Amino acid sequence: MSSGFAAVDVIRVKRDGGVLSDAQIDWVMDAYTRGVVADEQMSALAMAILLNGMTGPEIARWTAAMIASGERLDLSAVRRPTVDKHSTGGVGDKITLPLTPLVAACGAAVPQLSGRGLGHTGGTLDKLESIPGWRAALRNDEFIAQLGDVGAVICAAGAGLAPADRKLYALRDVTGTVEAIPLIASSIMSKKIAEGTGALVLDVKVGSGAFMKSVDQARELARTMVELGGAHGVRTVALLTDMSTPLGLAIGNAVEVTESVEVLAGGGPADVVELTLALAREMLDAAGLPDADPEAALRDGRAMDSWRAMIRAQGGDPDAPMPTAPEVEVVRAERDGHVAAVDAYAMGVAAWRLGAGRARKEDPVSVPAGVVLHKRPGDPVRAGDALYELRAEDPSRIPAALAEASRAVHIAPTAPAATPLVIERIG
Template sequence: MRTVDLIQKKRDGHELAREEIQFLIEGYTKGEIPDYQMAAWAMAVFFRGMSARETADLTLAMAASGDMLDLSPILGIKTDKHSTGGVGDTVTLVLAPLAASAGVPVAKMSGRGLGHTGGTIDKLESIPGFSTEMSPEDFIRQVNTHGVAVIGQSGNITPADKKLYSLRDVTGTVNSIPLIASSIMSKKIAAGADAIVLDVKTGSGAFMKTLEDSIRLAEAMVSIGTETGRETVAVITDMEEPLGTAVGNALEVRLAVETLQGKGPADLVETCLTLGSHMLVLGVKADSAEEAKDILKSKLSSGEALAKFKEFVAAQGGDPAVGDDPNLLQVSSRHVTVPAPRGGYVGHITAEEIGLAAMELGAGRETKESVIDLSVGVQLLRKTGDAVQEGEGLAVLYAKEGQSQEALDRIAKRVQNAYLLQDEAPEHRKLVHAVISKNGVSYP
């Protein structure tokens, strides 16, 4: 088998056999296939695409390139949730203990933030004492004992994907649906889940900017899940404006605690209930999404979800007192209010601009090597549809001590410009655009 023959085969629009895909992935991971040949193959895929079967084979080959967690000792159906990334995406912090309180075992491996999208591991590490590292044995033991554990990705999970993604990043082949879908799903399969709920963001703050592209990506990932024997559901959720009211690590944990206390913003609560309802159905804890939502609402109102959060935090070395008093989190004491330049209604908030502003404050990474400040970020005082008077606050910037006034003024202007103010109240924007399962696409 020769690499050049497989490049030409894909270039000419033919399907590759499973053995041919395994040959490419194994050879590239071991360094036997050079970057220039793999880049040529990725470009051929970019233009020619891959069939559902090919994409599933690619996913499994990348998953098998490194460690694969065996979660079979965990009792019950292990249901994972994955987000494609957004601004203020605090969902896991709320949803993991919420789903666990309803009896769904949550054994989750999460990542760190990069660019304007935040990472769950960074957020959890803003809780004093919280550790995101543990052995596989301790990970399994914690889920069996407490129902939930969230850890960072190990160094040898899907090394083929890490290597191929770095190559795609510099060869113009990132925006390929089969390659994106297999990248995401290879990590989910290596992490050992029985069932997967995907939160596919769409809009200005998301990787996929249009609903059409988001649905295409969701369909590809659900197809991979089906082909590889995992029950998979994808929910397309809105990311035209930030989710919730906080963007930044400790700020988002504080918001998550407030949400579990029953004081969360409507959009964050609804997103968690929607995704959680599918987790309960796949985990066989409810017969329908409607029944599952009712169960989750009762867990929130009874305080059981908050109690599970505190139990989860304590199990991983964190201070469970943050569940009673989120002010124990280290949030920067230096803050600046961004005023409204005119009165009216908030017609739109550009999510990506808010995310980039938070990154400039130090809450996000420009590169993987960047050091972030867990105490900084942006607090949104007004969301779309809210009325505001001239001079009233739109948002609050939490800044690090060493940040110059010039930089703060520039960031404040960026946040101010991210707000579209208009004379009339805007129409209500849908939060959930579509649900994709092996049975097709439905529009709620």
């Protein structure tokens, strides 16, 4: 690596709206990973990127430099076609849980490296850790062996994959630069490309409960990531999906696992089933299995068998009862009408206040805490009907959660117009 750069010169280029050279990007990423570029210098560069953006070639090189900071997994020993899915995060978004074993049941292998929740969005690993005995950390050899045997793995990314991203992600979180599209796209895609998957389907969330509040923002992020995947030989498609309302009825950790198992058993809320099947069809098509029938795999029990095998392979007991919260507060409708809206962000914050999420990466999460909805937009209600319930281990958490949740549900005289769950397909 050339040492002919100074961090301050690289920062100035982007501060003044210039374009970073390939050599500057390679140097700054390597130097930051090694600790030569200090956190405060990378913070300044991240803010300059947030304010001034990056060109397509800059983002592609930035992503490649992040991949090059660590190892790239070789999945060539896995005989099935590999395909993964990534969601940009939302409220009640438990789709990875039923989707991964469902796609595996249809003949693909799903190497799903997942994360933990932060703020109002939940984390897949936190949810699965509700299952007694289940472990998130797998060695690379265990990961590849399970992918071959079961066809489905959901686990934490190893420390060797895109270490530059891990360092930069933590920095963005405390410097107000999380929202920069070049940094979001490169963060997601560096990990997904490094994990070695052959194809990738992106679920880019739009709405109050998502990081992308507008369709235009979400479309820009989706297009950026689809192009990055293509540039690195990973067939990538994206769906823009609605996150103005929570997905399903359960928001939390154990409650979302319970709902996911209902979907795998052939039931569950209609919107969760719809999105799971839409993403499954995209994944199977991207993996070269367009004739597979995920709906049949939910009906005939193959998806449930795949789930049980996946949980057992990682030390979990698929028959263990889910822990329940001792404190439950049921909130009821004050008048007749129809549910006009359930705001995803407010409900996500309510679940976080109950202990289901974390404010800082090192915070613990409460397994049984969360919100369970009894009504969704469009449902008729009568005065006294249960609208939702708040669940907590600690009763002192309920008042703050109640203050958030009470802002989320709106009742109107008539039902709202139905809105599509899948807004657009890109790729």
